Amino acid sequence: MRPIIPDYLAEVLGDVEPDTSGEPAGYIPELATADTKYLGAAFAMLDGEVYGAGDIDIEFTIQSISKPFVYALALSDRGFDSVVAKVGVEPSGEAFNEISLESGTGRPLNPMINAGAITVHSLAGAEDLDPAGRVERVLRGLSAFAGRRLKMDEAVYASEIEHAHRNLAIAHMLRSHDILTGDARTVVDGYTRQCSVLVTARDLAMMAATLANRGMNPLSGEQVVPEAVVRQVLSVMFSCGMYDAAGDWGTQVGIPAKSGVAGGLIGALPGQVGIATFSPRLDVHGNSVRGVSLFERFSSDMGLHVMEVPPAALAVLRSNHVVGSGPNALRVLELQGGIGFAGAERVVKEAVDNPPSEVKVALDLTRVYSIDDVARRMLLEIARRLTLSGHDVYLVDPESIMKDPDPGDGGRVTVVDSVDQAAIPMGAVQ
Numbered sequence: 001m002r003p004i005i006p007d008y009l010a011e012v013l014g015d016v017e018p019d020t021s022g023e024p025a026g027y028i029p030e031l032a033t034a035d036t037k038y039l040g041a042a043f044a045m046l047d048g049e050v051y052g053a054g055d056i057d058i059e060f061t062i063q064s065i066s067k068p069f070v071y072a073l074a075l076s077d078r079g080f081d082s083v084v085a086k087v088g089v090e091p092s093g094e095a096f097n098e099i100s101l102e103s104g105t106g107r108p109l110n111p112m113i114n115a116g117a118i119t120v121h122s123l124a125g126a127e128d129l130d131p132a133g134r135v136e137r138v139l140r141g142l143s144a145f146a147g148r149r150l151k152m153d154e155a156v157y158a159s160e161i162e163h164a165h166r167n168l169a170i171a172h173m174l175r176s177h178d179i180l181t182g183d184a185r186t187v188v189d190g191y192t193r194q195c196s197v198l199v200t201a202r203d204l205a206m207m208a209a210t211l212a213n214r215g216m217n218p219l220s221g222e223q224v225v226p227e228a229v230v231r232q233v234l235s236v237m238f239s240c241g242m243y244d245a246a247g248d249w250g251t252q253v254g255i256p257a258k259s260g261v262a263g264g265l266i267g268a269l270p271g272q273v274g275i276a277t278f279s280p281r282l283d284v285h286g287n288s289v290r291g292v293s294l295f296e297r298f299s300s301d302m303g304l305h306v307m308e309v310p311p312a313a314l315a316v317l318r319s320n321h322v323v324g325s326g327p328n329a330l331r332v333l334e335l336q337g338g339i340g341f342a343g344a345e346r347v348v349k350e351a352v353d354n355p356p357s358e359v360k361v362a363l364d365l366t367r368v369y370s371i372d373d374v375a376r377r378m379l380l381e382i383a384r385r386l387t388l389s390g391h392d393v394y395l396v397d398p399e400s401i402m403k404d405p406d407p408g409d410g411g412r413v414t415v416v417d418s419v420d421q422a423a424i425p426m427g428a429v430q
């Protein structure tokens with residue numbers, strides 16, 4: 001069978017290809033001469049599979065797409081409090097290079113605009129790193145997200161730093177508010193090197209997939225940053241990643257995203273896929289024209305909007321049946337899938353609406369692949385209450401999906417590997 005997804009991607013690329021509107025970034029001379037014919041799109045699945053079409057192995061500079069990843073590094077290196085004290089999380093509704101700070105605190109509004117990202121660069125790695133060490137920390141971190149060692153484009157770096165007057169102005173303003181504490185020029189130099197890291201659309205899709213996969217790189221298996229950091233980063237990408245087009249993007253496309261002025265664009269759809277596109281011509285916001293069109297198509301064709309989530313809870317209770325008879329009869333609540341709050345509520349409702357008349361009750365987790373924390377606590381509370389009303393409660397959990405299965409406070413569960421084990425009369429010899 002021909003692969004379905006690359007064929008689809010090639011078709012959509014063909015549809016947007018004739019659009020030659022927009023211009024490559026003019027303010028960085030080395031980018032102004034970019035080859036505007038390039039067009040590519042890649043999807044990285046959470047098992048490491050990559051589907052792509054077009055120019056997905058051409059290297060270009062990461063530019064602002066580095067911002068969410070370096071924000072993730074700073075959060076995990078320095079902790080939330082010290083980063084949030086210096087950089088806010090409010091959408092600015094302004095251009096990426098706006099010279100503005102939050103009134104009152106003097107903080108940059110968010111880490112996706114340059115003022116925030118320059119500050120965030122200074123927060124990556126340990127406080128006592130020298131500038132080269134900080135750049136190396138950033139390069140190593142970005143490489144871990146990509147799953148391969150990345151390098152920098154010295155020509156793009158040199159070209160940007162020569163014309164970095166606006167970023168220098170931002171950095172000096174940050175220094176005057178003590179948001180930056182080191183030398184302003186040195187920080188802009190490091191930030192500009194960070195922006196000049198070379199990536200391909202394939203790399204970017206894998207980096208986005210690492211965010212979509214709760215911080216674990218699907219290829220290397222490395223947990224690059226903690227899960228809580230990823231939640232923070234994706235939230236900020238959703239509200240601020242597309243600058244002054246963020247609201248429009250959030251409603252139309254609905255995928256946490258980040259663009260870069262070299263023409264890259266990424267989207268990370270939590271739990272599903274990392275997406276990247278590459279096309280150098282930009283719109284007035286500095287976002288890739290054809291990249292935005294591609295994402296609009298992907299989102300509507302494939303229902304990728306994050307607010308459009310299927311009702312996972314309905315299928316959690318697979319069956320409610322009895323095994324055996326007489327005093328050994330076992331009531332089995334057979335669960336399946338991933339269980340969150342609403343799924344656990346279905347199980348609670350079932351236990352309340354149809355209280356089991358059998359003494360022995362089993363919660364069968366054989367077909368469950370994940371239980372989040374609230375669902376775990378709700379299921380254990382069902383077990384505890386059943387114990388208190390005189391039931392013997394079994395947890396059929398052959399793959400130890402339920403962490404620490406102790407209901408506490410007078411509750412008791414017996415963990416077994418199969419329904420048969422729970423159904424065998426106590427003390428019976430097989």
Ligand SMILES: NC(=O)CC[C@H](N)C(=O)O
Nearest residue numbers: 063064096195260261286
């Ligand atoms: N939006 C971007 O990609 C901007 C990144 C660029 N290096 C800058 O600071 O201006």
